Amino acid sequence: MTSLAGQWNYFLVIALMMIGFYAVIARGNMVKKMVGLTIFQTSVFMLYISMGKVTNGTAPILTGADIADGAQTLYANPLPHVLILTAIVVGVATTAVGYALIIRVYESYGTIEDDDLIKMIEAEEEDEDKIGEAPSA
Amino acid sequence: MSGFLVNASLISLLTLIAILALRLHRLFAVVMLSGAFSLVAATLFVVLDAVDVAFTEAAVGAGISSILALATLSLVPAEEKPHSIAFVPAFLALATAAMLAIAVTDLPAFGDVNAPIHNHVAPEFIKGSADDIGIPNVVTSVLASYRGYDTLGETVVIFTAAIAVLLVLGGYTRPHRRKEKRRKNGEDKDAR
Numbered sequence: 285m286t287s288l289a290g291q292w293n294y295f296l297v298i299a300l301m302m303i304g305f306y307a308v309i310a311r312g313n314m315v316k317k318m319v320g321l322t323i324f325q326t327s328v329f330m331l332y333i334s335m336g337k338v339t340n341g342t343a344p345i346l347t348g349a350d351i352a353d354g355a356q357t358l359y360a361n362p363l364p365h366v367l368i369l370t371a372i373v374v375g376v377a378t379t380a381v382g383y384a385l386i387i388r389v390y391e392s393y394g395t396i397e398d399d400d401l402i403k404m405i406e407a408e409e410e411d412e413d414k415i416g417e418a419p420s421a
Numbered sequence: 422m423s424g425f426l427v428n429a430s431l432i433s434l435l436t437l438i439a440i441l442a443l444r445l446h447r448l449f450a451v452v453m454l455s456g457a458f459s460l461v462a463a464t465l466f467v468v469l470d471a472v473d474v475a476f477t478e479a480a481v482g483a484g485i486s487s488i489l490a491l492a493t494l495s496l497v498p499a500e501e502k503p504h505s506i507a508f509v510p511a512f513l514a515l516a517t518a519a520m521l522a523i524a525v526t527d528l529p530a531f532g533d534v535n536a537p538i539h540n541h542v543a544p545e546f547i548k549g550s551a552d553d554i555g556i557p558n559v560v561t562s563v564l565a566s567y568r569g570y571d572t573l574g575e576t577v578v579i580f581t582a583a584i585a586v587l588l589v590l591g592g593y594t595r596p597h598r599r600k601e602k603r604r605k606n607g608e609d610k611d612a613r
Contacts, residue, residue, distance in 0.1 A: 290530025310510035339532035377582035
């Protein structure tokens with residue numbers, strides 16, 4: 285149980301993550317879903333970066349002295365940083381595709397609320413069914 | 422202890438921004454809050470010694486993301502339909518939080534030097550950065566040299582995303598829609 289107090293940072297980040305998760309699954313407005321996704325995503329980045337932190341360490345940029353005589357200073361772990369740098373850029377790329385799809389959905393259906401959208405699509409399908417039934421009847 | 426206070430206050434600020442973004446109905450304010458969220462997150466990354474991540478988050482997360490969101494808002498309605506608390510998603514989020522919290526108790530303590538993550542390849546990279554690559558910034562040498570193929574893959578993903586956006590919004594997929602519109606307008610005129 286002693287370890288529980290040591291993981292406070294992770295618990296805080298999880299709380300933040302769940303706000304984003306709730307926004308993604310509970311909100312019907314698509315722009316809001318995307319903002320929720322951004323919050324969720326950034327919180328996951330925080331979780332990873334927290335793992336790379338070393339107490340009393342410094343940013344992983346070698347000082348001149350260290351280049352001469354090997355690593356003496358305590359550095360944060362650079363690997364999570366590299367991973368998350370890639371993830372941030374990929375995240376923005378996927379966000380761009382998401383916004384493009386929102387614009388296209390609005391052009392085709394005139395709404396970006398997903399409950400209205402489901403109603404419209406169901407109504408369309410019913411119309412198609414009626415058209416299909418008409419000749420046989 | 423001071424580390425705890427700084428992190429906890431920054432994360433509380435982030436939580437406040439996130440809850441505000443969740444509750445507001447005016448999407449312009451929501452998008453601006455998401456930009457503010459990214460900037461505060463960048464500050465937190467500086468505190469966590471991830472300076473490269475911090476400036477990428479500030480430039481890409483707060484800058485480019487906000488521009489994309491604002492460009493979208495210029496084409497779609499900027500007001501959200503009012504809504505109430507959805508209980509099933511809230512329950513799902515709480516259950517996920519509980520499971521993640523249980524999983525996190527197995528992680529090494531925050532900032533522990535002896536955690537497994539710090540004792541395998543990371544020391545090699547920190548040592549090798551000076552000898553093999555000659556770049557003082559270890560993140561740069563891992564990104565561009567040790568894990569260069571990952572970065573190449575990343576550019577492929579960005580290229581794919583750019584093609585997807587062009588296909589979704591570009592002119593090639595739309596001629597039939599324009600024709601349809603013209604036909605509709607023509608019919609309307611005939612009706613009159």
